[in-house]
Each structure stands twice: as structure tokens, then as C-alpha cells.
Amino acid sequence: MKVDRIETIHVLPRWLFLKVHTDVGIVGLGEATLEGRSLTVETAVKEIERYLVGKNPLEIEKHWQTIYRGTFYRNGPVLSSALSGVEQALWDILGKHLNVPVYQLLGGKVRDKIRMYGWVSGEKTGSYVEDFKASVADGKFTAYKTCPVPACQAIESPAVMKQVVDNVRALREAAKSHVDIGVDFHGRCTPALSKRLCKKLEQFDLMFVEEPVLPGDVDAMKDISRSTSIPIAAGERLFTRWQFQELIEKQAVAIIQPDVSHCGGIMECRKIAAMAEARNIALAPHCPLGPIALASAIQVDACTPNFLCQEQLTLGEGYLKKPFVVQDGYVQVPDGPGLGIELNEQYIDTKCFAGDWETPLFHLPDGSLTEW
Template identity: 50%
Template structure:
């Protein structure tokens, strides 16, 4: 019987954690288990799962391992545990695909498409210069973009703040025309009262979707927001299991779900989430402002999910300045973008070759943390 024999964890710039999982027959699988800003915490969770359970086990029993890692500790769910499970799950699928010499998507039923549409970020955290940046990205061949709607917002903010958001989106729409899709990310910065106002104000410019209009703990407000707009509503980057998605699917308020393959339990769980969403006629656009292993994992599920509509990717994203998703790959052309699409990886496992030497040489104590913003009165603002 093949056994899992060893592992290494590497914190690498700009804010990622890579897992290298080894087997007794020499196969290596890679995963990306990380919560941005909590790499050390997730690292400890991965070590606990591997040291106390997975070492010595058969890597082929992925579903059994997933269930044990999730249910075996009594306390379950949440970003840290689910991200640790996600990265391990990715590595197990990478091993299984390499063992059978085929891409993971072939083991999941075979591909339902040949390539995947992607979108490109523009404008930064506090959005500015978005029209020029959008024009440049369209000239590079992207057909879909995403931008933040606002900087920090008060619970009840001024008409000028709403107007500024409208003006930014109007400028981007004018710059790129009607053939380009524009996602607008509220980033959980917006209260439900302001979300209604913003959704109404932005609707004339036909966003592809408005993302995370409220924080997940306020998902009960989504039906009311949906009543104020015909713009598709997207959410899910801070939801970690099929049970988290169940409520928004059942109440019919969400049009696009955005599970993260490094946060929501990996390939095993997101495939199930995608299947649930398909039953409710809800599209999927996986969240992925992360590294190449996470993106490769996303594409394996995108390949087999008929309702996958577009894929986030981190090339040039403002969070990852100085390092991009290609830096740690032996063959970066696997993620070449052509006319706003990326071809599905054809290699075995996740379809990428991680350059172990580059990863080892780059390993460091990752100390990335998101900024903490404050309102003018000194109170903490949502980032």
C-alpha cells in the first residue's frame, strides 16, 4: 500500500503557504493551505492534522480523509481548519492524479469545457485610476475586470460617497464599452443600508455582479438587497463549507457563489458546493487572489462544473505586489491568458510543476497582514 511518508511547509512571499506532501512511492503532491494574514496559524493546523492523523495513511482515500479531518476533531468549520483541510486535500488530489497519470478533472468525471474565462483586478484597495487601468487590461486582451466599489464606508454615509462610487464605475464603463464585464466588489465594507443605495446607484452601468454586498454574518440581509436591484449578487469568499452556502442557495438571494479552493475545504468540498449551486441555477466564480497551486486547484473544479462562469486570478493583483502566481512554477506558460481565457492544465494531478528549489530559496516568515482602517472618529472600519 502506498503511504504518506513526509511533508514540508513553506511560507513564501507575498503571503502564501505551500504544502509539499510525499508518498512512499516517490510521488509529490502540492497544496496551498493559507488564510491571508494567518499563515502561521494555518500552518499549525496543517501540522496537527498531518502529525496526528494523515502520516502513514493511504493517500488515495481522499473522501475518507476529508471526512475524518473535518469530523474527527469534534469542533469543526471556520477559516483556519477548513483552509488547513483545503491545502491537504489539494495535495492529495495532486498525488492521485499523478498516480493515475491524468489531470484531477479526469478523475472527477472529465471536463465540461476546454478553457476557462478569467477576470483581472484593477484599481487597488482604495480604488483610483480605475478607468485608465481598465483600458490597459482590455488592451492586453482581458474581457472581464473587477474593481473595489469604495474605500471604507460609514454605516450611513454621505450622498457624495455614493456619487463617487457611481462616477468611478461610469468612467470604467465609458473606457471599456459594453462588451467588457465589470465586477464590483463591496468587500464586506458596506452596511445593508448603504448596500441598497449603492446597488441602485450602480445598476445603470450594468455590473457583471456586485460582490459581498454585506458581510457573511449578515447574509440574512441579502434578500432585501436583491429586491433593490436586478444586478447579480455574488458572495462566498468567507464561507467555508456546503453548510455555509446552504442558506443563501435556499433563499434565492445569490446569483453567483465564490468559494475559495484554499479556504472552503479544497477540491473535494468545492465540487460538492458547485453541484449544490447548479441545482439552484446559481453560477460559480471561484475566489482566488492567491498563488499558482490554488489557481490550478480552481481550474480542476472549473473544468467539471457546468455552472462555473469565470475565474479570479492574481496576476498583477494589488495584494501581491512584487510576486505573481507564475514565480514558483517550472513552466509558467501553463497559465497564459489568451483573449480573456486560460486553457485547462493538461498535465497529471493539478497540472502544474512547482519549482521546489525556488520555493525553498524563497521560504521566509510571511508577515503579511491586511491594513486596519479607521473612520474619522477613530472607530474601526471594515477593510
């Protein structure tokens, strides 16, 4: 079996799907979405294609090492996302070739179902609390994440901090005690501001606070972790095990959040999780992306002992022939070969676009740019 070509497809709302075609008819699915830069990633995928065409797709580790190390320059969101999407597709091919799920090839599942968490708006007051109550009442999810932190200045006013606290309080009061709530700071806060906010939010028994500071300052992350009883989560903007190493070794977080479409792919995510397991750090993969990325993450979740909870933006409704189904907060581990999914090609044809999705820009009152 040899790789024949790589096909890329930009799919609304902002996703980049890819298909690795082989000369025996097996097609592997991957997702290399990088918000606001998917056209650039597509170019990187085409550069990978030049190497991969004619090669045996089953030699996944060999290809990963060659693509990652062979061009001198490593890491970064573009190259890592392109590699991640291609690597997912190679695992899909191997699973389909052997007629087993990917998780079986990674040692077999350690759980029968995967806990998922939903999203709830929290940046503005309004109907979001009622929407949250309705969602909790229907029993679909038992965990949610919200982002109540607005575009921030280095040190914010008491009024802004009070609004953040009030929004989280409204959700906590609306939820039953078995419902977990995570709060995403989205890297919008300085370490000083995050410390103040975490202290005020401790009363709500949060599942975690995510990205209290921007990636890269591990010492600040560790300092925040030591200053609060709330578990700290981070890692969505880190690439490969080497960038996760310091975060894990210093135990700067309680939860790591590699993104299977950015960190290097399925096996790399599993390796990062194993590193974290040795430091008693939980895994909650980042995935505000499409259904192929979610399917890839679920394969990792199924075979990873220190897995905690899985983010999702879509369960694949419309995009997949058989979307994932959440019941009592969980989806069953899929038993189909490869990633265990089939695309609904007719529906996807109606969702194709040019790939020119723009990252939203956030500004402070003085007109200066701040974090998304």
C-alpha cells in the same frame, strides 16, 4: 503508498504552500493560505500531519471526513483552510498516481478553456483608468473586478457615494461593450448603504456586486438581491457545504464564490457548485491567492457546468515552470496529471519568508476600526 510527511513553505507575498510527501516519491501540492493567519494554519496542518502520516493518500474522502468531523470542532477559517490545502495535495497525488488530471477524476471536463477575470484598482482616482484602458486594449482579459468602495460608515454621505459611482462610470466608459465589470463591496457596507449604492450602479450593466454585506446575514443578502437587477455574488468567507446551504436554498445570490483554499478543498467546492446548480446559481471561485490555489480552482472549473468566471491574482509567473497563459480572456484547461503544474523550486527559494504577513487595518475618521 503511504504519506511520509507534510512540508509547509511560506512564500511571498503572503502564501502558504504545502507538500504532502509519500514513500513512493509522489509529492502532492496544496495551498492553505489564510491572510494574516497563515502561521496559525501551519500549526493546524502539522496537527493534521500526525493523523495522516502512514495512511494511504488515495483514500481522500475518508481522510476528509476524519479530519473534518473527527476532532469534534468543525469549520472556521483556520481548520477549513488547513484541511483545504491538504485535500488539494491528496488529489494531486491521486492524479499523478493515475497519470490523469484531477478534473478527469471528477467526471471529466465540460469545457476546453476557462474564462478569467483581472483586477483593477478603483479606490482612488488617478492612473487606474489609464491602466485599465491599456489592459483592455491588449485583449488579455474580457472581465475585470474592482473595489471602488472605501472604508465606510453605516450611512455614507452623498459625496462618498458619488465618488464610488464616478469611479465605476470611468471604468465602464473606458471598456468595450464585451468587457464585463464586477464590483466588490468587500463587506464594507451595511444593508441600507448597499441598497443605495446598487441602485446608483445599475446603470452600468455590471457583471455582479460582490459581498454587499458581511457573511452570516442571509436574509439581508436576499433582500438586497431582490432590490436590484445587478447579480449578487458572495461566499468567499464561508466554509463547507453546510455554511453555503442557506445561501443557496434561499437563492440569496446569483453567483457563489467558494474559495478552494478555504471552503474544504477541491471536492467540497465541487459539491457546493452542484448544490448551487440545482438552484440555477452560477459558480465563480474566489482566488486572490497563489498559483497552487488557482490550479486547484481551475480543476473544479473545468468539470463544473454552472461555472461563470475565475478570479486570479497571479498566473504563476516565476512560481511555476509553465505559468498559465491568458489569451482572449481564457486559459486552456491543463492536461497534465494531478493539478497540472510544476513549481519552479529555485525561484520559490528566493521568495520564502517567515509567514508573518499582517492584515491591513482600516479606520474611520473617528478612529474606530472598520472592515478591510
